[in-house]
Amino acid sequence: MSETRQGAAGATAHELELSYESGVEVEARSQWAYARMRFMRHRLAVVSLVVLILIGLVGAFAPWIAPYGFDELDLDNTTAPPTLEGWHLFGTDQLGRDYLSRVIFGIRTSLWVALVVALLSTAIGTTIGAVAGYFGGQVDNLLMRFTDLILTLPGLAVLLTAAVYFGQDDSVVFGVTIPQPLKIGLILAFLFWTSVARIVRGLFLSLREKEFVEAAKAAGATDTRIMFRHMLPNCVGPIIVNATLVVATAILVEAALSFIGFGIQPPNAALGKLISDGQGEGFNLWWLVTFPGLVIVIIALAINFVGDGLRDALDPTQRRVRG
Amino acid sequence: MLQYVVRRLLYSSVVLIAASFLVFVFVAKGAGDPLAPYYLAPNIDKEGLERIAEAKHLNENVFVRYAYWVRDAVTNQFGTTLLTNEPILPDLWRVMKNTLQLVVVAELLAILFAVAIGVYSALRQYSVFDYTATTFSFLGLATPVFWLALMLQVAVVQIYLHTGHRIFPVANLNSVDPGSGLSFVLDRAHHLVLPVLVLMVASIASYSRYMRASMLEVINSDYVRTARAKGLPESKVTMKHAFRNALIPLVTLVALNFGALLGGAIVTETVFSLDGMGLYFVNALNVADPYPVMAWLMITATMIIVFNLIADIAYGFLDPRVRYE
Amino acid sequence: MAEPVLSIRDLTVEFDTEDGVVKAVTDVSYDLYPGEVLGIVGESGSGKSVSMLTVLGLIPQPPGRVVRGEAIFEGEDLLKAPAGRLREIRGGKIAMIFQDPMTSLNPVFTIGDQIAEALLVHNPGMEEEEARRRTLELLELVGVPFAERRVDQYPHEFSGGMRQRAMIAMAIANQPKVLIADEPTTALDVTIQAQIVEVIKAAQRETNAAIVLITHDLGLIAELADRVVVMYAGRVVELADVFTIFNSPRHPYTIGLMSSLARLDADQERLEPIPGQPPSLISLPPGCAFHPRCIHSQGREICRTEVPVLRSLPGEGDHVSACHFAEELVARDVRVGATSGGGA
Numbered sequence: 007m008s009e010t011r012q013g014a015a016g017a018t019a020h021e022l023e024l025s026y027e028s029g030v031e032v033e034a035r036s037q038w039a040y041a042r043m044r045f046m047r048h049r050l051a052v053v054s055l056v057v058l059i060l061i062g063l064v065g066a067f068a069p070w071i072a073p074y075g076f077d078e079l080d081l082d083n084t085t086a087p088p089t090l091e092g093w094h095l096f097g098t099d100q101l102g103r104d105y106l107s108r109v110i111f112g113i114r115t116s117l118w119v120a121l122v123v124a125l126l127s128t129a130i131g132t133t134i135g136a137v138a139g140y141f142g143g144q145v146d147n148l149l150m151r152f153t154d155l156i157l158t159l160p161g162l163a164v165l166l167t168a169a170v171y172f173g174q175d176d177s178v179v180f181g182v183t184i185p186q187p188l189k190i191g192l193i194l195a196f197l198f199w200t201s202v203a204r205i206v207r208g209l210f211l212s213l214r215e216k217e218f219v220e221a222a223k224a225a226g227a228t229d230t231r232i233m234f235r236h237m238l239p240n241c242v243g244p245i246i247v248n249a250t251l252v253v254a255t256a257i258l259v260e261a262a263l264s265f266i267g268f269g270i271q272p273p274n275a276a277l278g279k280l281i282s283d284g285q286g287e288g289f290n291l292w293w294l295v296t297f298p299g300l301v302i303v304i305i306a307l308a309i310n311f312v313g314d315g316l317r318d319a320l321d322p323t324q325r326r327v328r329g
Numbered sequence: 330m331l332q333y334v335v336r337r338l339l340y341s342s343v344v345l346i347a348a349s350f351l352v353f354v355f356v357a358k359g360a361g362d363p364l365a366p367y368y369l370a371p372n373i374d375k376e377g378l379e380r381i382a383e384a385k386h387l388n389e390n391v392f393v394r395y396a397y398w399v400r401d402a403v404t405n406q407f408g409t410t411l412l413t414n415e416p417i418l419p420d421l422w423r424v425m426k427n428t429l430q431l432v433v434v435a436e437l438l439a440i441l442f443a444v445a446i447g448v449y450s451a452l453r454q455y456s457v458f459d460y461t462a463t464t465f466s467f468l469g470l471a472t473p474v475f476w477l478a479l480m481l482q483v484a485v486v487q488i489y490l491h492t493g494h495r496i497f498p499v500a501n502l503n504s505v506d507p508g509s510g511l512s513f514v515l516d517r518a519h520h521l522v523l524p525v526l527v528l529m530v531a532s533i534a535s536y537s538r539y540m541r542a543s544m545l546e547v548i549n550s551d552y553v554r555t556a557r558a559k560g561l562p563e564s565k566v567t568m569k570h571a572f573r574n575a576l577i578p579l580v581t582l583v584a585l586n587f588g589a590l591l592g593g594a595i596v597t598e599t600v601f602s603l604d605g606m607g608l609y610f611v612n613a614l615n616v617a618d619p620y621p622v623m624a625w626l627m628i629t630a631t632m633i634i635v636f637n638l639i640a641d642i643a644y645g646f647l648d649p650r651v652r653y654e
Numbered sequence: 655m656a657e658p659v660l661s662i663r664d665l666t667v668e669f670d671t672e673d674g675v676v677k678a679v680t681d682v683s684y685d686l687y688p689g690e691v692l693g694i695v696g697e698s699g700s701g702k703s704v705s706m707l708t709v710l711g712l713i714p715q716p717p718g719r720v721v722r723g724e725a726i727f728e729g730e731d732l733l734k735a736p737a738g739r740l741r742e743i744r745g746g747k748i749a750m751i752f753q754d755p756m757t758s759l760n761p762v763f764t765i766g767d768q769i770a771e772a773l774l775v776h777n778p779g780m781e782e783e784e785a786r787r788r789t790l791e792l793l794e795l796v797g798v799p800f801a802e803r804r805v806d807q808y809p810h811e812f813s814g815g816m817r818q819r820a821m822i823a824m825a826i827a828n829q830p831k832v833l834i835a836d837e838p839t840t841a842l843d844v845t846i847q848a849q850i851v852e853v854i855k856a857a858q859r860e861t862n863a864a865i866v867l868i869t870h871d872l873g874l875i876a877e878l879a880d881r882v883v884v885m886y887a888g889r890v891v892e893l894a895d896v897f898t899i900f901n902s903p904r905h906p907y908t909i910g911l912m913s914s915l916a917r918l919d920a921d922q923e924r925l926e927p928i929p930g931q932p933p934s935l936i937s938l939p940p941g942c943a944f945h946p947r948c949i950h951s952q953g954r955e956i957c958r959t960e961v962p963v964l965r966s967l968p969g970e971g972d973h974v975s976a977c978h979f980a981e982e983l984v985a986r987d988v989r990v991g992a993t994s995g996g997g998a
Binding site: 158159160166167168170171254258261266267268278290299302303306307311 | 344348352355356467468470471472473474475476480482483486487490589592595599610614622625626629630633637
């Protein structure tokens with residue numbers, strides 16, 4: 007997807023060896039400053055980032071922002087189509103619940119779960135990939151076989167099964183309550199770590215041969231220190247890009263799970279659940295189905311664009327077009 | 330080559346058997362007693378439930394239960410369902426046939442469109458067509474499948490409410506009285522239009538991006554320049570030299586995806602109430618019956634393994650650099 | 655001298671990039687005579703390949719753009735030739751050998767298919783069988799052993815040197831009038847380089863083609879070239895026969911190139927690199943593009959204000975140089991001698 011922003015000419019000029027890196031005035035700018043510059047050139051990504059931040063804030067401050075409570079009934083105002091009156095911008099359902107408010111609370115849960123999935127799957131995947139790539143040989147072989155196995159699972163089915171049998175209510179582990187949505191997030195994370203594991207493994211395999219790693223080894227650094235202090239910082243770009251895309255996938259998959267009825271359970275709000283509730287009320291109340299879905303599309307689209315911009319900014323090796 | 334296939338299948342069988350045990354423990358333990366909810370129901374035939382528990386060996390430990398399950402799976406076509414004691418395999422065959430119809434049609438159409446769109450986008454990079462295709466594929470990838478299906482249903486219903494015309498059925502595989510012969514086929518096709526459309530959107534969005542990226546990489550390659558320097562006409566340069574190479578990665582993606590889809594387009598089948606693998610699985614989960622869930626998982630996992638193998642073989646067929654060891 | 659087989663005049667090509675307009679080649683003119691080997695030297699990015707790729711219509715347009723100029727081949731301006739005509743010429747009368755044999759052959763077709771394809775496309779009516787027979791001849795000519803067996807192998811089964819031989823076989827398949835070799839040895843091991851030089855010589859004997867040898871390897875130039883075009887920052891800065899270029903260069907850049915070479919015949923304290931870096935083709939220095947690095951221009955106004963034109967030097971025949979002070983450089987003749995290089 008990265009090639010959307012890359013100038014045709016940029017690629018070709020390089021291909022014909024027309025530009026000299028050495029000839030360009032080199033200012034002492036940090037890697038991150040360059041990354042920020044490249045990201046800012048990706049207009050769509052910048053706009054998407056702003057949209058995402060706004061949506062995130064709305065979700066985070068849902069109780070203060072939503073005009074009504076999540077389950078607030080208004081029996082005088084049932085099945086209202088979208089209207090400015092009383093701020094029922096997304097209409098109301100048959101119990102008179104305000105769908106704008108319900109969607110805002112839904113965003114809160116869905117984004118939160120997706121972030122948990124991204125963080126956790128990245129942590130698991132990075133560790134597994136790093137160990138496999140760093141040690142190589144049998145360790146690598148074993149871990150990658152395991153990764154392949156996870157990849158060949160019928161993903162959605164396994165998620166559904168796991169969610170049905172393990173994820174339907176809050177649990178208490180060692181006296182700590184794990185809320186049900188978090189459990190759905192954990193289940194998703196245990197299937198989503200494979201892509202980042204493969205990426206990190208690939209990077210580690212090539213980094214292993216680099217001089218600075220040799221130097222660190224010669225200096226007597228421990229394996230853990232070399233992996234996490236010396237090699238990992240060189241993989242941050244691709245890891246961040248992948249984590250971003252995981253957030254988008256997690257939102258879509260969680261929505262599907264909740265829609266089918268095995269994802270996030272009431273009383274927790276979730277966008278997918280809102281849509282299936284809306285479907286249950288018949289297609290006359292089209293707004294109940296339309297708006298929560300539209301919000302999912304906007305979030306997923308924005309994350310994908312941000313991911314695209316981040317890839318251009320942080321991960322030049324991922325560019326498909328040579329350049 | 331044959332040796333490679335045999336070894337891969339043997340390896341896969343071992344993995345499958347190990348996985349079946351893990352899944353069985355997972356399902357059996359996770360659910361606890363699958364009959365528990367029914368004991369709580371009023372007016373329930375308690376003795377009947379106990380007979381079921383006895384017949385299904387629910388009171389044994391999990392290893393014994395697994396052994397019984399294996400016996401049933403091998404000798405008795407995956408055994409019978411928990412409550413109604415119906416044989417599982419005939420149902421599975423029926424829903425698989427239906428899923429096959431849906432998935433094969435949708436994927437074939439999707440591949441045709443996606444390859445055409447991807448190749449044309451790459452050849453006309455940064456054209457209006459390319460930007461349009463890119464925009465739509467981003468949209469396609471960001472749209473939840475179930476929501477797209479619902480929106481199509483909403484649209485069809487709204488059209489009906491306003492004009493009185495039902496342009497497409499929004500549920501089921503057939504009308505109540507589909508007739509036979511050609512009228513049956515037409516009725517089925519009419520019912521499949523919306524589900525196929527929904528499945529196609531998702532597949533086209535990802536395949537066309539993939540094809541575009543792959544084609545772009547190839548048309549900027551040195552060997553395509555060589556082909557051009559040779560004096561080949563542009564059509565031959567792109568369709569013979571570039572296309573053949575660009576297709577290689579897509580074949581793998583499609584084969585893997587197809588294997589997974591044979592487990593049923595779970596979401597699509599659920600929304601359109603299609604009697605396919607996906608809906609069968611969701612229904613089995615809903616009644617918490619471990620036996621059809623197990624049977625479904627085994628069949629689907631086998632499909633995925635087989636299509637993984639097909640992907641690898643196709644890869645080797647298209648790319649002479651690949652050798653099977 | 656005879657009529658030139660290929661005559662390039664005032665060729666100017668630009669590329670539009672995100673960072674600005676890249677002036678790849680500017681006002682490049684030179685002639686190629688039948689049967690000669692014309693070397694084009696310069697650093698990477700000096701535009702030495704672009705002129706030839708442009709002549710064959712192989713630069714992507716856009717972003718590439720021919721601003722002006724002509725390329726006369728057999729009385730016809732190739733830059734104005736319709737696509738179909740250009741296609742007939744490509745791989746037919748003008749053929750090209752590329753730098754990297756590892757990536758220049760299509761991995762999914764056999765070597766034989768790829769060579770035969772060049773024959774079939776330019777000889778309508780040729781039978782597959784005859785194409786195959788001719789392919790075998792070509793492979794033997796370029797020294798691929800066991801051609802009968804190797805013709806059906808795929809590129810990945812060939813070593814780098816063997817692939818380059820196959821590339822040469824493909825290029826000479828149609829007895830071209832002009833053979834363009836773009837860094838034909840750069841990607842190869844030193845020992846293989848020498849073999850490939852021999853193959854190129856053999857190919858020329860066989861086809862009697864005029865060869866354009868694009869390289870930054872002065873050793874290869876000394877080995878093969880009859881005349882030499884020196885390019886810097888997209889312009890021709892000097893043109894003369896190979897002997898003159900090596901013995902009495904009349905441009906500070908060429909002199910710099912020569913003194914950065916290791917020589918066997920002279921006592922050298924040290925090699926002298928050219929100071930500084932080549933300029934960006936997006937923002938060229940005003941005046942002579944070489945002046946910021948030139949030891950002769952220090953402080954001279956004209957070098958910074960006026961682009962020097964390529965002019966012949968009085969009393970030196972065909973020797974042309976684009977330096978305001980070319981005459982001054984006579985006194986600084988570098989020593990006579992052959993160079994050692996990859997071709998030895």
